[in-house]
Amino acid sequence: MGKALSKSKVIAKVADNVGLSKKEAKATIESLVTLAYKEAANGFTIPGLGKLVKVRRKARMGRNPATGETIKIPAKTVLKFRIAKAAKDAVLTKK
Numbered sequence: 001m002g003k004a005l006s007k008s009k010v011i012a013k014v015a016d017n018v019g020l021s022k023k024e025a026k027a028t029i030e031s032l033v034t035l036a037y038k039e040a041a042n043g044f045t046i047p048g049l050g051k052l053v054k055v056r057r058k059a060r061m062g063r064n065p066a067t068g069e070t071i072k073i074p075a076k077t078v079l080k081f082r083i084a085k086a087a088k089d090a091v092l093t094k095k
Helices: 007-018 022-044 085-091
Strands: 044-046 049-059 061-062 070-073 076-083
Touching: 007 022, 022 049, 022 070, 076 085
Parallel strands: none
Antiparallel strands: 044 049, 049 076, 061 070
């Protein structure tokens, strides 16, 4: 497995693929991220990649791994990213 791309390498690849300057590509990516943060509460979809959704988790019983004591974990809201089927199919190809 190779190393993950850094932010600057992602920006450089996007700039090369689309024909933008690195500065324009960086502004575009940052704009997309800002929009995703603002719209995540309503569900934000990037077609072909996936969607951000708010999920409400119920309260539940858990266990402290250090002591073995059972504890109550309170209900909370979390943010999840659901991968699109097209992305799964592209990455998890059968050999």
